[in-house]
Amino acid sequence: TLFRSIGADGQPLPQGAGTAVGDSVDRQIEWLRNLPQEISTATITYDPRTRLRFVDVPSALASEFKALKGRVVHFFAIVRKQTKGIDLEKRVFFITDLAIFLATLNSDVKRYIEVGDIDEIVIEPGTTRLGFRSSAQYDLVITCATHEHRQEIVSVLQKVYNYHSGGRSIPVTEIQNHQRIEAFLKLQQPPDFKMPTMKLTSKEDLIEKIRERRDVVLHNAQITSSASSTQKPSDANLHNMSPEQYNELRKRIAEGMDLEWRQDEALHQLRKRRDELNKQLNDCNREVIRLNRLFDDHIRDGCRDGIQLPGAIPTAPGSGVIPSSRGVGKFRPEANGLFFIKVDPVQINCELDVQRLCFSNDFLFTGHPNGFINIWDLQTTNEEGLTSEQPLLRTLREHKGRVTDLICDQAHLFSASTDGTIRKWELRTGRCVVSYLPAPKSSESNHVSLKPVNAISFDGKQLISGGDDMRLCLWDTETGSLFTYDGHNAPILGVKRFEDRAITIDWGWMHLWDLRTGRIERSVNDKYGGLQCVDFNGAMAVCGSAGGDITVWDTERGAGETINGHKDDVFQVQIAGRAAITASGDYTVKMWDIDQNKFLGNFDESHPFETRCFQMTDRRFIAGQGQFVKIWT
Numbered sequence: 001t002l003f004r005s006i007g008a009d010g011q012p013l014p015q016g017a018g019t020a021v022g023d024s025v026d027r028q029i030e031w032l033r034n035l036p037q038e039i040s041t042a043t044i045t046y047d048p049r050t051r052l053r054f055v056d057v058p059s060a061l062a063s064e065f066k067a068l069k070g071r072v073v074h075f076f077a078i079v080r081k082q083t084k085g086i087d088l089e090k091r092v093f094f095i096t097d098l099a100i101f102l103a104t105l106n107s108d109v110k111r112y113i114e115v116g117d118i119d120e121i122v123i124e125p126g127t128t129r130l131g132f133r134s135s136a137q138y139d140l141v142i143t144c145a146t147h148e149h150r151q152e153i154v155s156v157l158q159k160v161y162n163y164h165s166g167g168r169s170i171p172v173t174e175i176q177n178h179q180r181i182e183a184f185l186k187l188q189q190p191p192d193f194k195m196p197t198m199k200l201t202s203k204e205d206l207i208e209k210i211r212e213r214r215d216v217v218l219h220n221a222q223i224t225s226s227a228s229s230t231q232k233p234s235d236a237n238l239h240n241m242s243p244e245q246y247n248e249l250r251k252r253i254a255e256g257m258d259l260e261w262r263q264d265e266a267l268h269q270l271r272k273r274r275d276e277l278n279k280q281l282n283d284c285n286r287e288v289i290r291l292n293r294l295f296d297d298h299i300r301d302g303c304r305d306g307i308q309l310p311g312a313i314p315t316a317p318g319s320g321v322i323p324s325s326r327g328v329g330k331f332r333p334e335a336n337g338l339f340f341i342k343v344d345p346v347q348i349n350c351e352l353d354v355q356r357l358c359f360s361n362d363f364l365f366t367g368h369p370n371g372f373i374n375i376w377d378l379q380t381t382n383e384e385g386l387t388s389e390q391p392l393l394r395t396l397r398e399h400k401g402r403v404t405d406l407i408c409d410q411a412h413l414f415s416a417s418t419d420g421t422i423r424k425w426e427l428r429t430g431r432c433v434v435s436y437l438p439a440p441k442s443s444e445s446n447h448v449s450l451k452p453v454n455a456i457s458f459d460g461k462q463l464i465s466g467g468d469d470m471r472l473c474l475w476d477t478e479t480g481s482l483f484t485y486d487g488h489n490a491p492i493l494g495v496k497r498f499e500d501r502a503i504t505i506d507w508g509w510m511h512l513w514d515l516r517t518g519r520i521e522r523s524v525n526d527k528y529g530g531l532q533c534v535d536f537n538g539a540m541a542v543c544g545s546a547g548g549d550i551t552v553w554d555t556e557r558g559a560g561e562t563i564n565g566h567k568d569d570v571f572q573v574q575i576a577g578r579a580a581i582t583a584s585g586d587y588t589v590k591m592w593d594i595d596q597n598k599f600l601g602n603f604d605e606s607h608p609f610e611t612r613c614f615q616m617t618d619r620r621f622i623a624g625q626g627q628f629v630k631i632w633t
Contacts, residue, residue, distance in 0.1 A: 139185035345630040354624030367403025420450020457497040466492025496536040503536040544570025583611040
């Protein structure tokens with residue numbers, strides 16, 4: 001529609017308010033009054049609807065963005081888009097009379113959001129970051145070159161939105177100084193997302209629309225004129241009217257379109273109600289974030305207050321207490337903190353290098369290079385803790401290759417090996433009750449040799465595995481059925497399951513899977529490569545790499561931050577609450593605050609043996625170092 005009945009307060013005008021429309025109609029047709037008599041691309045250097053000038057593509061990018069030549073563009077600049085961690089890649093951001101675009105430097109459009117679909121603009125103080133909330137799509141964040149640069153983007157968008165919405169503005173929210181913009185926006189691309197059909201207005205089409213709209217004004221003036229009016233306003237004399245003639249024309253237009261205004265009132269009220277609900281939702285989200293922070297602080301402070309131990313104890317926000325056997329301690333399983341307490345470990349000599357280990361119900365399972373799995377009794381014998389004489393209960397000898405992973409529950413043990421098999425052991429009898437053999441690919445012979453299985457993860461019913469065959473295998477341990485999913489182009493080195501989602505890694509890629517559909521939700525490329533191990537808690541994934549890097553990934557946003565944590569390869573990582581534990585070939589076991597990506601301290605230094613595996617439980621920390629196992633209680 002050409003005109004909308006919006007008053008100064010943003011409310012629809014009532015029926016019959018033809019003369020009261022006054023300034024509102026002035027705003028809508030003022031640009032028609034001020035047009036030159038001859039309308040062409042040569043005489044119009046700005047969009048008269050919004051009074052925004054046309055901008056040209058810089059010559060350095062003209063060849064890549066030649067599709068914008070002769071199009072209506074109001075803003076064009078280089079911005080930066082966060083991809084992984086602190087890495088910011090250059091992007092081209094431009095605004096037309098219809099939408100905002102984000103494209104690569106070679107003109108590949110990555111995001112297209114129509115201006116009418118922008119529900120809120122979010123500003124992060126102290127930075128030049130700018131966010132766009134859109135209920136029609138997922139949200140967008142960019143980093144501008146300067147604060148003036150950001151303000152110009154907001155100003156241009158407001159003018160375009162003001163025209164298309166009939167006088168309304170996009171809500172602008174400035175978050176608090178200590179908060180990050182990612183907490184308020186949904187930046188994860190939905191699995192079913194499809195890029196909308198992109199629209200660009202040519203300057204010739206805009207000129208034609210201006211002519212048509214001016215003709216509509218003249219036509220409405222003609223059909224609503226009184227019977228005594230015989231003179232038809234012409235295209236040439238519209239802007240030469242006297243004030244009295246123009247006021248009379250304005251009144252007739254308002255009366256003629258009064259019915260359309262009343263029909264549009266319901267739509268306007270719906271939009272207003274939607275804006276109110278969106279504002280309430282934003283306020284609720286901010287309150288949830290504030291309460292979560294207060295809760296975390298309370299738990300952390302309460303954890304410190306609940307411990308009565310002599311001397312100064314370094315504390316850090318991560319998971320419960322490892323009580324000291326030499327002092328008074330209080331175990332708080334509900335706490336979310338890691339506590340470093342100096343306790344002498346008990347040591348077991350396994351006589352073979354310990355590749356993997358796991359612990360359950362006071363029994364320790366160790367896997368070795370020759371395929372043997374030893375079962376040890378770790379039951380406490382006195383109040384001071386474990387004795388140093390721990391009996392070897394049993395040795396399981398079915399595997400023909402190195403043991404690569406171990407997982408146990410109350411009644412069974414699962415083991416993976418380089419012999420290509422996964423075995424399920426009954427702990428009561430020590431028998432191998434099931435041997436899982438991955439099916440060969442359709443392109444391979446049924447007699448092909450089995451490829452090593454590198455990692456397994458178990459949730460109580462289903463077991464997932466990954467190995468050198470580059471497939472994710474999902475086993476139903478009750479029925480024995482097998483489902484395989486392709487997605488990797490290199491051997492899978494780590495898998496970790498959490499509810500219906502799983503993380504898998506190869507040398508350079510991490511995939512987030514939806515196990516209900518067998519589809520990949522998100523893929524992240526580590527440009528440095530060398531991924532070796534991973535842990536996953538549903539929201540965060542922590543990867544350890546060759547060379548010592550540790551990367552903390554936010555799996556919802558696909559963003560990560562890399563910490564240069566060790567001086568040698570990282571062999572294993574475990575998430576514990578808001579902390580992570582890593583073991584490396586530099587002979588150290590370290591702890592990290594993954595909320596702040598901050599180093600908390602060394603838990604143990606194992607020279608001359610590397611710590612290749614460990615497990616932290618509620619009351620114990622067990623590490624495999626060379627041919628020895630150390631147990632802290």
